[in-house]
Amino acid sequence: MAITASMVKEIREKTGAGMMDCKKALTEVDGDMEKAVDLLREKGLAKAAKKSGRVAAEGLVEISISEDGSKAAVVEVNSETDFVAKNDEFKGFVKDIADIVLNSNVSTVEELLAEKYLGQEETVQEVLNAKIxxxxxxxxxRRFERFEEEGCKAVGYIHGAGKIGVLVKLETExxxxxVMDMGRDVAxxxxxxxxxxxxxxxxxxxxxxxxxQILMQQALNEGKPAAIVEKMVVGRLQKQLKEVCLLDQAFVKDGDLTVAKYIDAEAKKIGKAIKVTDKVRFSVGEGIEKKEENFAEEVAKQIGR
Incomplete structure (x- = not known):
């Protein structure tokens, strides 16, 4: 029986298994849809579908940068637990994903999942399902960013064994x-x-x-005269903007300098201008609603107590 693309798609949707696995299963059972599902379950390849609804808010951030610094990628890959995030197989997978993003032109996660996995026949999606x-x-x-721009260099920093990852793009000759040390400091x-x-x-x-508006209301709530509130707010707003703008922040390694002054000083040492033109910061699980669980209770359930 001829195996059609729609048949493969249907089996994949039912099981969450990779496309090639679905096609092989259908071929093996001569196109019998139910038997194909059973076969994939027997091989353990349908497990991904059962787990897809569970919250994955742990994981790792990884970066990959070309040797000349002209292009870079940062990715976040999530798992359910921190235990898995520390697993060498998981770490290797995340590193591979960062390398794939670096060396491809994908712009969405969907495109990335459809990419071939490091020159293999399998796609990223199929390898991911197998890992699950x-x-x-x-x-x-979950997400990725990629930097590549002529006349720029990318520098990265990973903090907390992969909990936070930062890329900085520097316009410089x-x-x-x-720029490695300076860029790392900024990251x-x-x-x-x-x-x-x-x-x-x-x-x-x-x-x-x-x-x-918020600062003005705060000042009014403090009982400050309305006539001087707006002038007061200007000063407070300027102070607040210094806290949210990278170049105006106090440099963490030397509080007497702003980040801008630190970069200028390093640029003079190198003898070449340096300008920060872009940045990206990923923190594992930020924005994902995590399920609160009692670990002791969870272990007790596992051992049947």
Whole structure:
């Protein structure tokens, strides 16, 4: 019996198994849909579907940067537990995903999942499904960013064994080696202080107006005269903007310097101009609603007590 694309699609939707696995199963049972599902279940390849509804809010962030620093990628891959995030097989998978993003032109997670896995016949999605079946937890590739721009160098920093990852894009004629230490310091600053913007020039006017209204109301609530509130708020707003703009922040390694002054000083040492043009900071699980569980109770359930 001829195996059609629609048949493969239907089996894949039912089981969550990889496309090639679905096609092989259908071929093996001569196109019998029910038998194909059973076969995939018997092989353990349908486990991914059962686990897909479980919350995966742990995991790792990983970066991959070309040797010359001209392009870079950062990815977040999630697992259900921190135990799996520390598993060598999981770590290797996340590193592979970062390398695949670095060396491809994918722009969405869907496109990434359809990519071939490091030159293999299998796609990223198929390898991911196999990992879910083997490791026994739901996992997903949540997001990624990729930098590649002529005249720029990317520098990265991973903090907390993969809990936070930062990429910084620097516009400069300097080599990757020349800006490595300085770029890493700036990336560490971003990891620690999580600035919202690079400079005050990037600040959204709506954000400024929103914060201004809040600060004005705070001042009025404090009993400050309405006539002087607006002047007071200007000062408070400027102070607040320094906290959310990278270049205006106090440099974490030397509080006497701003980040901008630190970069300028390093640029003078190198003898080449350096400008931060972009940044990305991923923190594992940020924004994902995690299910609160009592670990002791969970273990007790597992051992039947």
């Amino acid at each position: 079946a083997t490791i026994g937890e739901n996992m997903n590739i 300097a080599s990757a080696d020349e 560490m600053q971003i990891a620690a202080m999580n600035p919202k913007y690079i400079s005050s020039d990037d600040v959204d006017p709506e954000y400024v107006e929103h914060e201004k």
